[in-house]
Each structure stands twice: as structure tokens, then as C-alpha cells.
Amino acid sequence: GQSLEQPSEVTAVEGAIVQINCTYQTSGFYGLSWYQQHDGGAPTFLSYNALDGLEETGRFSSFLSRSDSYGYLLLQELQMKDSASYFCAVSGNQGGKLIFGQGTELSVKP
């Protein structure tokens, strides 16, 4: 089976940096994705890591260590609009089966 663990809540202030960790267990791992979801909105794709290392996209970066079954999402220069739920998700060897973690609710305070 597949399982993912990520913190349920994180709070930070505007302008700060926050890291959301994700550990996973899966058979036939292909990659780790991150999604953002605002209240009442649809999940929006942020990043995908298939190989070890850091991927940077603007203020957001995502890291993967396949040997540690671990990844993280790094959000820099936090803004109020970054308050949302963030989900890590793994795709394994059953094509099409993207499984989501429980989500981390990020609150950005002024």
C-alpha cells in the first residue's frame, strides 16, 4: 500500500520561510507532487520531483530524497495569500494512482 505523513498545521508570519515535510511509503515509487488548495477551491499543482534534489519555481521549492523516502516543500517570502492547505502526493507503479497525504494547513499571520 501507500501512506504519507505530513504535519497537520503550520503557522508562520509574512515574509518568513516555511518548510513542510512529507515522508512516504509506497511500492514502485515514481515521484512526489505538491498541491495547494485554498478553502472552497480546487487543488492546484505546485511541483513534481521524480529525481533526488531541489526544484525551484519562484518562491516555492521542492526537495526529494528517494533513499530517505522524504521530501519537503519550501515556501519563501510568505504572503497572506499563501494561507491554504498543502498536500504531498505520490505516484507509484499503478499507473494513474496519485495518492494524497492528509494535508498541512498553513496559516500566514501579519
Next chain:
Amino acid sequence: DTEVTQTPKHLVMGMTNKKSLKCEQHMGHRAMYWYKQKAKKPPELMFVYSYEKLSINESVPSRFSPECPNSSLLNLHLHALQPEDSALYLCASSQRVTGSGTGELFFGEGSRLTVL
């Protein structure tokens, strides 16, 4: 056009009703998905279609019946639902099934279903 469009946005139905949720994408994607999401929970995979064929059914009760009439359309037919089926139903698409090079899904805004 990078949108996945879902209709209706809201649906209230009784336990004896039959209704359908519709999803459309015009991105040329060949994989389409139905997810169910309860409040404060992650999306839960229900069905995956790849090249218009059902490839994954996550042991979903038969009162939910998916249909993929063509590569752009995905329906979810609902019949004899229970109040616990009330949730946000999300449709998504991707160029090809996840796990073959990409973890990127494009989600629609969802259909919020209430079963009375």
C-alpha cells in the same frame, strides 16, 4: 485552454434520485479522474480513465457509475446515494496517467453534492 470544467457546481439530491455530474477538458489529455473530498480531508481517488477506458476503480460502491463518452468528457452517474456520500466531487485530467513521468493533475472546481 487549461481548464477542467465541472457541472453542476452544487447539487442537492434525495436518496432515491438519479443525477449525473459532468466534466469536460479540452487540453488533449488522455487520462481523466474522479476524486471525492470531504471537508478538511485529502482528495480520495475513485476512478481513473486512460484513453477512454476505465483503468482503476478504487472499490467504489456501484451507486457511483462513471462513464467516459469521449476523450474530452467524463461523467459520474449517481443513484440511490446515502447522506454520507455528501462531499465535493473533483474531476481531474492529465496528459497521461500519473506514474508515467508526471504527477501533474489539472483539477476542476468540483461539484458540491448534498444527499438528503
